[in-house]
Amino acid sequence: MKDPVPLTTDRPGQVVSATPPAPGRSRRRLSDRGLAVVFVSPALLLLLGMSVFPLLWALYLSFTDYSATRGGPARFVGFGNYTAILTSAQVHQRALTTLIYVVGAVTLQTVLGFAIAYLISRRTHGRGVLTTLFLVPMMLSPVVVGLFWRFMLDAQFGVVNSMLGSLGLGQVEWLTRQRTALVSLIVVDTWQWTPFIMLIALAGLTAVPKYLYEAASIDRASEWFRFRTITLPLVWPLLLIAVLFRAIEAFRLFDLVYILTSGGPGVSTETLSFHVYKVAFLGFNTGTASAYGILMVLVVIVLTQLYLRYLNKLKEG
Amino acid sequence: MRHPKRVGRTSVSGRKVRLATAAMLLLATTLAACGDGQDDGTKASAPKAPATIPELTKDPxxxxxxxxxxxxxxxxxxxxxxxxxxxxxxxxxxxxxxxxxxxxxxxxxxxxxxxxxxxxxxxxxxxxxxxxxxxxxxxxxxxxxxxxxxxxxxxxxxxxxxxxxxxxxxxxxxxxxxxxxxxxxxTWTMIYRKDLIGDKPPQTWDEMISVAAKCQADNPGVSGLAFHQANGSDAAAVTYNTVNGVYGGNLWNAKDRKIDGVLNDTAGHEAMDVLVNKMKPLTAKGSGNWFIDEVNAAVAQGKACIAFNWIAASGGLLDPKQSTLGTSREQILGKLGFATLPTQKTNLVPLGxxxxxxxxxxxxxxxxxxxxxxxxxxxxxxxxxxxxxxxxxxxxxxxxxxxxxxxxxxxxxxxxxxxxxxDMWNVPEYARLVDIENTGVNAALNGAKNPKAALDDIAREQQGVLDSSNRKGGGGL
Missing domain, CATH: 3.40.190.10 (Periplasmic binding protein-like II)
Incomplete structure (x- = not known):
């Protein structure tokens, strides 16, 4: 007589079926693959319904002159919308504004974020409290941030000009002059998002093995040498990923512009996203706005791909 | 030895079938949605309300x-x-x-x-x-x-x-x-400081500007003028349109749907010159984004000699809790006067x-x-x-x-x-026309554009909007 098949294995939690399902049982058990499909399908359906379908729908509309308010048939215009956008002087101007903004804001945030993270990482006491305090701006809604900075930067009643006045300096028109308005946007965005870079950089800095520094100390390496040859190379890849996230976010900036400057003076702080909003909702030119949006997505995808390739190369190197 | 089949992987042909099915589903959904859009193809027009009011419900x-x-x-x-x-x-x-x-x-x-x-x-x-x-x-x-x-x-x-x-x-x-x-x-009212410029309000636009300039010079810390300059809503556009009307300009030729050459004619340019070069220097520094509330705040805090604002938004000016001009309505009214807009070549005022x-x-x-x-x-x-x-x-x-x-x-x-x-233009393209004018006038007021070039650009761009109904693609740019 054969020994009975054990019902459990040595490993706890792992159950082995003793016998095949009884013939004639009406309920079929789901296979692993079936279970996987059941679990994945709600998320998949949500993704298809909320992301993939709207994207395809926008892609379709981008080849038409459809207007959401006018209704009527969506006339096919081929690449007319795309050609108009790519050749429009208005779009070129907004693209340049966006580029200046992205480069300015992300560079400033990276330098400041890394510097703050480096200083915090060298502290042994109060590191947690400091990190939490620095993270507060990031947790606020951009609309709230925009509103209180709008009050603070007001040329007549704002606290910033009041402080400048008490230092004997003149009033600055922060939000109503061409140069200062864009700088103000960069400063406010930097105030809010530097903590993001700081957080990622801090994670990288704390992960650097201590023995490397110890070895460098034994060799009497200088502080600058240690920073240049140990800290920076090890944190750099992580920092670049943070830069990527921030650049994508900054590229689609809308809320701060809307609250702080409304794109002014004139259109000098209108970013691409703000312009898309105007095309989409002031004239309800849904077809053009869809094409505009698709082009912006394409730009982000292409630039991200190039960036990721560079990151991979860095990793291989 | 037989290798166990890897869980979660199917054959290449199986995957292709599934991918094709998913693609077809998406295509079908998209086409269904497109079809829905095309069902709206009848020419839109406003449905009629009944002449007699139907029976009203007794339910809450x-x-x-x-x-x-x-x-x-x-x-x-x-x-x-x-x-x-x-x-x-x-x-x-x-x-x-x-x-x-x-x-x-x-x-x-x-x-x-x-x-x-x-x-x-x-x-x-x-x-x-x-x-x-x-x-x-x-x-x-x-x-x-x-x-x-x-x-x-x-x-x-x-x-x-x-x-x-x-x-x-x-x-x-x-x-x-x-x-x-x-x-x-x-409509707009002119709000003036009786204690600073006298009981009699200025009668012409030119007189108003010279009175404001004198008041500003005589009262350090008080600006001569306060008016809407922001590039949101219709703020800066209404300001320009008002001055344009007073100086004999026209916003458009409604019959021929012509803006370029009408808005920016001699009268239009004179109005823009008055606004940017004579009125703007009399406003407070940084007032380039002011709208209703900011103008009211400047008046209530005694920071402006003459201001322009919508009548319906002026009630708060008489509230002692919101004003530094007096502790009672009567005291405030002893300092603030309200008058119709001064005239110049015409007596037009904006319709609100x-x-x-x-x-x-x-x-x-x-x-x-x-x-x-x-x-x-x-x-x-x-x-x-x-x-x-x-x-x-x-x-x-x-x-x-x-x-x-x-x-x-x-x-x-x-x-x-x-x-x-x-009034301004009551046409389906209004939202775009007013945005073009707002941003253009705001740019001129804040030194981002030369006033003459700004007005010519506004007229050209607005004409482009009116003429673009038959354009193939790119509508809205």
Whole structure:
């Protein structure tokens, strides 16, 4: 007589079926693959319904002159919308504004974020409290941030000009002059998002093995040498990923512009996203706005791909 | 040895089949959605409201309005709930408000969805064309004929808040359709500091500028002028249009739909030069983004000699809690004067205010209640009570009534300004036209553009919008 098949294995939690399902049982058990499909399908359906379908729908509309308010048939215009956008002087101007903004804001945030993270990482006491305090701006809604900075930067009643006045300096028109308005946007965005870079950089800095520094100390390496040859190379890849996230976010900036400057003076702080909003909702030119949006997505995808390739190369190197 | 089959991987052909199925599903859904869009292919036009108000429900009902957030919106809700409830106890009035900058979008995105959470849209007079062309609001022509005493109104006020196509300035076309009824009349008032410039307000625009310049020079810390300059809503555009009108300019030739060459003619350029080179230097530093609230704040804090603002938004200036000019209304009125706008080559003033329009997507019971509310609101005695509650009525008898004229020091200004009003363009492209003008004028006021180039660009771009209806692609740029 054969020994009975054990019902459990040595490993706890792992159950082995003793016998095949009884013939004639009406309920079929789901296979692993079936279970996987059941679990994945709600998320998949949500993704298809909320992301993939709207994207395809926008892609379709981008080849038409459809207007959401006018209704009527969506006339096919081929690449007319795309050609108009790519050749429009208005779009070129907004693209340049966006580029200046992205480069300015992300560079400033990276330098400041890394510097703050480096200083915090060298502290042994109060590191947690400091990190939490620095993270507060990031947790606020951009609309709230925009509103209180709008009050603070007001040329007549704002606290910033009041402080400048008490230092004997003149009033600055922060939000109503061409140069200062864009700088103000960069400063406010930097105030809010530097903590993001700081957080990622801090994670990288704390992960650097201590023995490397110890070895460098034994060799009497200088502080600058240690920073240049140990800290920076090890944190750099992580920092670049943070830069990527921030650049994508900054590229689609809308809320701060809307609250702080409304794109002014004139259109000098209108970013691409703000312009898309105007095309989409002031004239309800849904077809053009869809094409505009698709082009912006394409730009982000292409630039991200190039960036990721560079990151991979860095990793291989 | 047999390798176990890897879980989760299927054969290449199986995956292809699934991918193809998913793609076909998406394509089918997309085409179905496209088909739905094309079903709307009939030419849009406003559906007609019945001439007679249908039977009203006895069940509890909330009649919803949509407006932007400012004092008259709250006054309307309080007034309607206090007075309309006497006639319809089962009805509650709710005035939903949005920030001024989102007002157009909040209404028209709902119209685009063909479903609204409001029954009565309070549209700016220039929004009517867009709403009518898209079939978003009811045609009230027959209803008005049967229920409203049109002779009780200044014809232009009735036309401005309801007629489409737009009426000629100062007139009403009795054969044209009406899509709304007046809710709140409005225009600009000149607010001046009697204690700084004297009791007599300046009579001409040039005199006003020289008085403001002198006042600024004599009173350090007080700016000569305060007016709307922001690039949101219609702020900077209304300012330019006002000066343009006063200096004899025109916004467009409505008959030929021509803006380029009309707006930027000699009078137009003179108006832009006056605004940027003579008026702007008399304003406070950093006032390039000021709108209604900021101008009121400057006046209330005693920081401006002469200011311009909408009458309907001026009530707060007399509130001692919001002002540094006095501890009582009388004290404040001893320092502040309100007058009609100075004249120059013409006496035109901007038409403000809004009308009530019934959403085409509101349920029929709500539409019936909305029509009943409008009939009730336009009665002579209700208009007088509305005036006493802080509203600006449109009926001539209410405008001349003591209830209105005594309710605020600026109400006489409104009554005197009615025959002088001029509106902007009431066309479906309004939102884009006003945005172009706002950004252009704001750029000129803040030194981002040369005034002459700014006006020429505005005219060219606005003409492009009017001419772009048959363009293949790129509409909106």
């Amino acid at each position: 009902l909330t009649l919803s309005f949509i407006w932007f957030d400012w004092p008259p919106a709250h006054a309307l809700e309080d007034f309607a709930n206090a007075e309309y409830k006497k006639e319809r106890p089962n009805a509650t009035i709710k005035v939903n408000t949005v920030p001024n900058a989102n007002w157009h979008d909040a209404m028209f995105t709902q119209f685009a969805a063909r479903k609204t959470d409001f029954d009565i849209a309070i549209l700016d007079s220039q929004h009517i064309g867009e709403a009518v062309t898209n079939g978003n609001i009811l045609d009230l022509t027959d209803f008005v004929k049967k229920n409203i005493d049109v002779d009780a109104y200044n014809p232009y006020l009735l036309a401005a808040y309801g007629q489409f196509p737009q009426a000629e300035t100062g007139k009403r076309d009795e054969n044209a359709s009406l899509y709304g009824l007046p809710l709140l009349g409005d 205010g809004m009308g009530m329009h019934v959403s085409a997507y509101s349920p029929s019971a709500q539409q019936a209640e909305a029509l009943n509310f409008m009939r009730w609101f336009e009665q002579a005695d209700v208009q007088r009570k509305w005036a006493a509650a802080g509203g600006v009525p449109a009926r001539t008898d209410a405008l001349q009534s003591p209830e209105f004229l005594n309710a605020g020091p600026f109400n006489q200004v409104y009554a005197d300004s009615v025959p002088r009003m001029r």
